Amino acid sequence: MNLALKILQESKEKGKYLSIWNYNDDEKFWFGKILNFTEEIVVLQHFTKYGKKDGLLILQICDIKAIDFDDEYTNAMKLVIENSEKLATEDEFKFDFYDNENWKFILLNQLKFKTEIITSIEIENDYFTGFIKDVDEENFVINLVGSLGQDEGNSIYKIEDLKSFRVNDIDNRKRLLLYNSRK
Structure with missing residues (x-):
């Protein structure tokens, strides 16, 4: 199993969050956790930047340019997801x-x-x-x-x-x- 598939497997098994960058879009990435994958496709539970679930994303693995994990953004988003209900409430x-x-x-x-x-x-x-x-x-x-x-x-x-x-x-x-x- 190559490194990329190992990272996807770890996200699936341990519920780890990650960001996926595609070749066709240099400006945008998709954040979430892997629900399932094969050698051809990956199913990502996507989260908005405010920590709310935002549907499933099914991507071809050959279109993945990079995967970010265990970084500052991921750590920040974990906290945002845990507090998404609180964020939705305006003081x-x-x-x-x-x-x-x-x-x-x-x-x-x-x-x-x-x-x-x-x-x-x-x-x-x-x-x-x-x-x-x-x-x-x-x-x-x-x-x-x-x-x-x-x-x-x-x-x-x-x-x-x-x-x-x-x-x-x-x-x-x-x-x-x-x-x-x-x-």
């Missing part, structure tokens, strides 16, 4: 909105020092995600959090450059879960 955040041109400043101050909520901010069509650490009349500091919960340090931005906020959405809740697991 309430009430924005005390005022009809005021300083709404960005007001919202940033409401989010400042809140370690139970991660926020994504849009600046020039890019999103930056993390905890709001400090705010003054012109700028704010955000402690950036990566997609696998890693602390990426602090950055300062101008309030006037802010276009929008995403507060406590499922992607942010996933990052918070992974961030807290690293403490």
Whole structure:
């Protein structure tokens, strides 16, 4: 049995998660665990990036370019799958909105020092995600959090450059879960 088949066998027998990359799609991979396989095809129980089962994928083994396993993404996804119900539940955040041109400043101050909520901010069509650490009349500091919960340090931005906020959405809740697991 070759190495690839051994990895598939281990996933099937021990329920180990893995990521499968196909030749025809360099940008996307499929994450899950192997339910069954032959020398020609593999049946994968697919999971979404939020830890929910998402159907079966039947792939030809000859189309598999690479298999990732026992990596940081796999370890993060195990935690996400175990907590998928919790992720689906949104904690309430009430924005005390005022009809005021300083709404960005007001919202940033409401989010400042809140370690139970991660926020994504849009600046020039890019999103930056993390905890709001400090705010003054012109700028704010955000402690950036990566997609696998890693602390990426602090950055300062101008309030006037802010276009929008995403507060406590499922992607942010996933990052918070992974961030807290690293403490």
